[in-house]
Amino acid sequence: MAAKKPLPDVDMDLLEKEYFYLQNIVKDYDDKALTIKTWSVSIAGAIAGSSAFTDSKEVLLFASLVSFMFWLVEGSWKSFQRSHYDRIDAIESFMRGRRGANEMRNFQISKSWVVSYMSRYRKSLPELLAATHVFLPHGAFFFLLLIAYFLF
Numbered sequence: 001m002a003a004k005k006p007l008p009d010v011d012m013d014l015l016e017k018e019y020f021y022l023q024n025i026v027k028d029y030d031d032k033a034l035t036i037k038t039w040s041v042s043i044a045g046a047i048a049g050s051s052a053f054t055d056s057k058e059v060l061l062f063a064s065l066v067s068f069m070f071w072l073v074e075g076s077w078k079s080f081q082r083s084h085y086d087r088i089d090a091i092e093s094f095m096r097g098r099r100g101a102n103e104m105r106n107f108q109i110s111k112s113w114v115v116s117y118m119s120r121y122r123k124s125l126p127e128l129l130a131a132t133h134v135f136l137p138h139g140a141f142f143f144l145l146l147i148a149y150f151l152f
Contacts, residue, residue: 010094014106019091022084022109029081033074037137040070044141048148057149064145071138075129079121082128086120087112 044067051059087109094104128134 010104011106015091015094015104018106018109019088019095022088022091025084026081026088029077033077033081036070036074036077040067040074040138040141044070044145048141048145057152060145060149060152064142064149067138067141067145071129071134071142074138075125075134078128078131078134079117079125082124083113083117083121084109086116 044063047063047066048060051057051063090104090112129139
């Protein structure tokens with residue numbers, strides 16, 4: 001059995017840079033989520049509004065499906081964002097002295113993201129879709145337009 005290699009020292013400057021880089025990634029995901037919401041309202045609203053100029057109520061069904069697709073996109077996007085939270089938490093715990101140096105390594109953004117996404121966040125899409133900040137406006141548009149399709 002091969003002897004274990006000694007763990008490299010953690011470069012605190014690199015760890016600090018990684019922490020702030022991850023914070024920027026999380027912020028960028030929030031910015032993109034607002035863009036997704038804007039596109040969703042604009043496109044689904046335009047499609048639904050165009051139903052006033054046609055006798056086909058299938059336009060409302062199409063608009064509801066567009067809202068549903070944007071809802072799925074934002075839910076997926078949110079799961080990608082949350083996959084960075086575990087690494088952020090690990091760095092914060094390490095900086096507070098709650099985790100030993102033998103648990104922390106530099107340059108682990110990708111590995112941490114994959115482990116977090118595959119083990120937790122990939123499975124949490126239904127929970128994320130139900131969260132108010134993801135549900136609105138897509139889920140509301142989806143259900144309202146679906147109701148309008150069946151009622152009119």
